[in-house]
Amino acid sequence: MALKLKFNSSEPGFWVSGVGHVLLIAGALIGLSSFHKLPEAEEGIPVEVITDNQLSQITKGDKTAKEVQPTPKPRVERVADKVEERDPGEDKRDTPAPPKRPDDMKVADKEEPVASQAPPPTPPSKPAEVKAEEERKLIEKAEAEALEQAKAAAAKAKAEAEAQAKAKAEAEAKAKAKAEAEAKAKADAEAKRIADAKAKAEAEAKARKEAELAKKLDLSDIRKMLDNKEKNQSSGSTGAEVNKAPSLGTQTGTAAKLSPSMLDALKGDISQQLHNCWNPPVASQTAANPPVATVRIRLNQDGSLSDDPAVLNNNSADTLFRSVADSAIRAARKCSPLKINARYMPYYEDWKSLVINFDPRDV
Amino acid sequence: MNPVDVAQAAPVAHDMSLFGLFWQAHFVVKLVMIGLLAASVWCWAIIIDKTLLFARTKRAMDRFEDVFWSGQSLEELFRSLQSRPATGLAAVFVAAMREWKRSFEGSGRSFQSLAQRIDKVLDVTIQREVERLDSRLMILASIGSAGPYIGLFGTVVGIMNSFTAIAASKNTSLAVVAPGIAEALFATAIGLFAAIPAVLAYNKLQSEVGKLQSRLEGFADEFSAILSRQIDERIALAA
Missing domain, CATH: 3.30.1150.10 (Fusion Protein Consisting Of Minor Coat Protein, Glycine Rich Linker, Tola, And A His Tag; Chain: A; Domain 2)
Known part of the structure; x- marks a missing residue:
């Protein structure tokens, strides 16, 4: 159909509708120019505030228990001489949960790249010894070389003295050269010894650190980690007498009932x-x-x-x-x-x- | 990725005003929006025109019926209406009278099937009148039924587009997803904005057309009864 673009009083629909829409859009642009924001959604962190009073009231027991018993006692599911606090459970055997790494272990982890940069990855005390031996050999070699050079120079000087007239002067020069070579070798050896001592000290410090870290590392943790392919299972905690109704509290709480x-x-x-x-x-x-x-x-x-x-x-x-x-x-x-x-x-x-x-x- | 880092790393300022929603939309979505807005303008034009036309037609019918049943002679009425183009009941009356006159004015008076001819003329005139009233209402029906689908098409294209953008940016935070979806949904909103008045007006106007048509038919029946009585009287006189 052909829209009549001239205004026709009997059919004003197109113009009225067009003007109406323009007005509506203009109104919407002004009126709805900004949508109101939703309140800032911040992730809630459940925080429970406990007073000093309440903290001093923490009794020995189980975190999941319903209420504080008159005599706070931890949960005990089996009677045994050894007291072990484990997850509640009636499973046949224990499969411990993966152990948590202590904080200082993480620190050790971070320093690992530095350790790997160190030249000898083998136990540090040995490389130091090896290095010392090598050093000694090097010094000996240098000395031997110097001696040989000197000898060769001396032999040459003798031969030349016999052969030529200006032998003496040359022999003197050779002797001088020999002395110089010797001195140089000695200086080299000294420098090397100092560097070596430094390296040794460093290696020792590293070894001490590693030994310290190794002391902190519980080997049983590694075993647990390696075994830890199964779901966490627990045969229940043990103690002197069975207590199926533990008191509400923590494993470490020791407070008297009344604060x-x-x-x-x-x-x-x-x-x-x-x-x-x-x-x-x-x-x-x-x-x-x-x-x-x-x-x-x-x-x-x-x-x-x-x-x-x-x-x-x-x-x-x-x-x-x-x-x-x-x-x-x-x-x-x-x-x-x-x-x-x-x-x-x-x-x-x-x-x-x-x-x-x-x-x-x-x- | 820490959401806080993401929020700090990508401070995408999205203009969430109406114009911003339109302007940032995908090309296809923009086309859909413009088309739907035009459809809305058109459908309101039709609604306004039709409402006015029906009101005018109804008033004209009332006036004509008053005159018709006032006892004025049909010849006089015909003469007064003949000069200008008639609509509605007047058109029906004029068409029937013209046929009647033609049958008498010719040299050979053809009474035999005059009643049938008048009925035919009445039918045709009513059909023409109803067609005039009914025209363009189908456009309303089309906009009413297709508007939401067109809007939905725009939304689907927009959401597809924004999801590909999300896949490219590898970030699924709601702040990144939301503007694209809001843009896309804006197309559906415009589609519904055009379609809802169209559907409502179509139903209303269609029922009005039905009422006017039955009124025309009623008048035509009455008028044809009057004319056939006249014909019978004339035949009786002539015989």
Whole structure:
């Protein structure tokens, strides 16, 4: 069909549509000139923040275990005299995972090209010896050559002296030449000896380094690496007694259950309660340096005393001590049951026996 | 390769504006885009023209029917319409009346098959009118059905192109892949932009044509009934 390019009022479609599209495109160019950016996608690294407190609470156990057991113990799947910590598993035999290279091994790897540049790849002490011997031979050769030259010169000089009239002068010249040759040979030998000593020292240093690296390298690691064509298998860890429910923790963790700071807080709390119950003798309150009673109290889970409190120190020299100690024990009995915050309940083992100082100055 | 290194090594600044998308596209994709844009212009031209034409035709039909059924004599109406080119119902009426007149004005009065002749003339006129209304609607149908495919063709060519570029640059980071694919998809977007109004308008206009056609046919039937009654009366008078 032929588009009518002249404007026709009864069929204005082409012009209206054309103008409309031009306007639309212009609008889109202005309005959609820039697409909004998606937020910068940064790869997330899972980071867990643990406090000093938590770090000090890491107990002995297994990383994959569900929860911390009352008595933190590592997982043990078989009973054996030797304690071995391995991946959990019930396989028939052990196929260890490829051992990791320690960091200093990598460093040694990097320096390898330098080592390979060194002329003797054979054990370094031997080449040094060989070199020394070679050196000696070279010196001897040089000396022998010098001697031969000298001899030949002497013979020639004699012959010439006999043959010609100016023999003496020439003989003198020859002798001089001989002396010179000798000196030169000696100087050469000296230079060579110095260079050799240097090379030897270098070789020795290298050998020492290599020996050091070799010491670090565990040969069993190499064997493991060579054997390591199969999937990692484990027959399970061993220990004195089987423990199928390991505690949550790490193989190296050794912390007590209650962290030191929590223990301090609990002790402070209990000591505060006891001091509130305590009526120290009036004399001790006014004394300049009153005696301090150290009392061991044993507690039940509900905070009540499980045993009579006992005074641990004995300062019979001080006349006030007896009364202070007695009053402390009375206070401990009076305060029973002590209020223990619920958050310390899981750690009963850690606070079932506490040592509290009763200091009259604190009241 | 570390993605950070790649990002630093190849700071390919891609212009992601609409014009940038068009300009950086492959030659074939550009052609497709231009073609689709032209198709969109054309299809909207047709839509506007047809909408106006149908509105005008409908108004003309209403007016004609008012006049026709107002009791005005057919002879007078014919005389007033004869002078100018008629469309729609008027065209049907004028064609039938012309045939009628011709049959009476000749020397030999040919009544015998006048009714049949008038029917034929009516049919032909209706067909011509419908054709006039219907013309160019097929273009809309074509754009509506082919537009997405043409756009898809552009997209496939664009994506092929960008994938070969990726293979050459040996870098599969999304930042390298994305601009090419965005360019390619732009072709499909334009295809859909042209096709969707075309399909909707085609369906709408087609149903309008159907309505107008049935209206024409209805009028033609009525008019032919009137004329055949007249013919029968004349035959009876003549006999």
